Amino acid sequence: MQIIATYEHSKYLELGITELQQNGITDIFAVPIKKVMKNPAIMDTIHHSDGRSFLDFGFLLAVVFSTILACRGLVWEWGPIYWGLIGGAGGVILGFLIEIVKFKIKNKDKKVKIKSKDKFAEVILIINCEKEKMDLVTDILTRNLVLGLAMLE
Amino acid sequence: MKQLKKSKRLPRNYLGLIDTPMLHFRNPYIVAGWSVTFPGFGHLILGKYFRGFALIIWEGFINQYSKVNMAMVYSFNGDISAAKDILNIRLLLLYMPVYFFAIWDSYRTTVDLNNEFKLSERDKSPLRKYTMNSFGINYLDKRSPNIATLWALFIPSLGQTYQHRTLSGLFTLIWAIVYTYNSHLIEAIVYLILGDINQSTQVLDMQWALFIPSFYFFTIFDAYVNTVELNKIFDKEQKDYLINNFQPSNYKIKKGRLVK
Structure with a gap:
């Protein structure tokens, strides 16, 4: 019996493997997979980051704009705090748009998503075990947040 | 652990008790840009904490002494003569060399550290997962x-x-409190919530308040970027662990049929 399972990198992966070992299933092979990114996402999440940052420039602009607008705000009606915050938010958004436009010019065919929702199998586990233990293995892996499972015979 | 024993010249991360400095690719222009907004921030991004702290403390002192922030406020509002009047020129010229040094040095160091990162990646330097002692x-x-x-x-x-x-957290917390206290920011925000914009503007001390935008946005940026990078280090460490422990050379993959 061979079970193939896919995982994201997380503590649960190690917890799953060690629990399998405790139950006497030690014939395990692990293949970490390199991610191939097609469409970049603006926001990185716990499991996902594409090494492309759309935010860096925006935060620099935020500092510049909020400083200048806070100064001008002393004279303007809404005061320095509101104008400082407006400048900050405006800077982030403007920097954002500039980065996205730059990216779009370079890569015309690619889409930019706000957040990547798809879960990606970052590790493939291959587990050899006897047929009777199949349910146990499935149970352990499922409790430890496995993404996908396949059984071969 | 076996992998930790391999001695390497430069590790990819150092897991200390109070901080986790690490190497990853950084854009030299962005780092230099942070040094422009506040000398020392670029060095904090790189993990050169004490160089950064020294520059930040110096900037706080010299700016406060020379009233550079107030001069900026007046200049942006077009009141050049008031800007000239408020500047204390006794130490003013000392401001520039350190300011430009901070920008240049953070740029140079970023390029250097990026090269070191490339080397340590090729070297497959070991990563530390735990640090624990009585502290x-x-x-x-x-x-x-x-x-x-x-x-x-x-x-x-x-x-x-x-x-x-914790080190950069504590340092930024102390300065955030100093700036907030001296600039009367919270009082100004309370007046804003009560709807009294004039009172809110009057109570604000702009010399101190002008430090706040750079500090505020820097810590947000730093928090975001470093969380992503720390997660990447976690992934790398786990990958190394799996490759070292779960890839026996005699392992056979069956050519069976899919049952379920």
Whole structure:
């Protein structure tokens, strides 16, 4: 019996493997997979980051704009705090748009998503075990947040 | 652990009890840009904490002494003569060399560290996962960049503390409190909430308040970026662990049929 399972990198992966070992299933092979990114996402999440940052420039602009607008705000009606915050938010958004436009010019065919929702199998586990233990293995892996499972015979 | 024993010249991360300095690719222009907004921030991004602290403390002192912030306020509002009047020129010229040094040095160091990172990646330097002794514990963990950003939005420094980067967290917290206290920011915000904009503007001390935008946005940026990078280090460490322990050379993959 061979079970193939896919995982994201997380503590649960190690917890799953060690629990399998405790139950006497030690014939395990692990293949970490390199991610191939097609469409970049603006926001990185716990499991996902594409090494492309759309935010860096925006935060620099935020500092510049909020400083200048806070100064001008002393004279303007809404005061320095509101104008400082407006400048900050405006800077982030403007920097954002500039980065996205730059990216779009370079890569015309690619889409930019706000957040990547798809879960990606970052590790493939291959587990050899006897047929009777199949349910146990499935149970352990499922409790430890496995993404996908396949059984071969 | 076997992998830790391999002696390498430069590790990819150092898991200390109070902080986790690490190497990863950084854009030299962005780092230099942070040094432009506040000398020392570029060095904090790179993990050169004490060089950064020294520059930040110097900037706080010289700016306060020479009233550079007030001069900026007047200049942006077109009142050049008031700007000239408020500047204290006794130490003013000392401001420039350190300011430009900070920008140049952070740029140069980023390029250098990027090269060192390339070397240590090719070298497959080992990564540390746990540090524990009687003073505490630190370990690689997966954290949400959005949660880090959210905490950083409330008070500068909480984002860093969330990542267990206590040294930069504590330092930014102390300065955030000093600036907030002296600029009367909270009072100004309370007046704003009560709807009294004039009173709010009057109570604000702009010389101190002008430090706040750079500090505020820097800590948010730093919290976000470093959470992502710490997560990547976690992934790398786990990958190394799996490759070292779960790839026996005699393993056979069956050519069976899919049952379920």
